[in-house]
Amino acid sequence: MFSGLAAQGLLVADKSNPDYLKNRFKHLSVLQEHSHLSQHDPDCLAARLCMTGFSKVRVYGSGRVSMFVGQRFPVLSLYGSYLICGDKR
Numbered sequence: 001m002f003s004g005l006a007a008q009g010l011l012v013a014d015k016s017n018p019d020y021l022k023n024r025f026k027h028l029s030v031l032q033e034h035s036h037l038s039q040h041d042p043d044c045l046a047a048r049l050c051m052t053g054f055s056k057v058r059v060y061g062s063g064r065v066s067m068f069v070g071q072r073f074p075v076l077s078l079y080g081s082y083l084i085c086g087d088k089r
Contacts, residue, residue, distance in 0.1 A: 009088045011054060014062060015040055019077040042082050054086030 018039040046057045060071040061079030
């Protein structure tokens with residue numbers, strides 16, 4: 001992914017949140033949907049992007065909940081998905 005991105009490029013990815021409270025209460029998993037092959041914890045994915053060479057890695061909440069509480073609510077588990085952004089150095 002890093003080598004395919006242009007210099008000074010921006011990576012933006014929308015991922016399902018494996019820690020989503022609604023799924024935890026219902027004992028559901030992101031992987032139960034056929035469209036998802038893997039799940040990524042936001043903190044682990046951010047750390048992997050930093051180790052790969054991305055800078056200014058940011059995580060924002062996305063999905064329906066963001067209409068009510070915004071993208072930067074400190075409790076990420078309220079969001080069904082999250083947006084992760086990183087700049088290529």
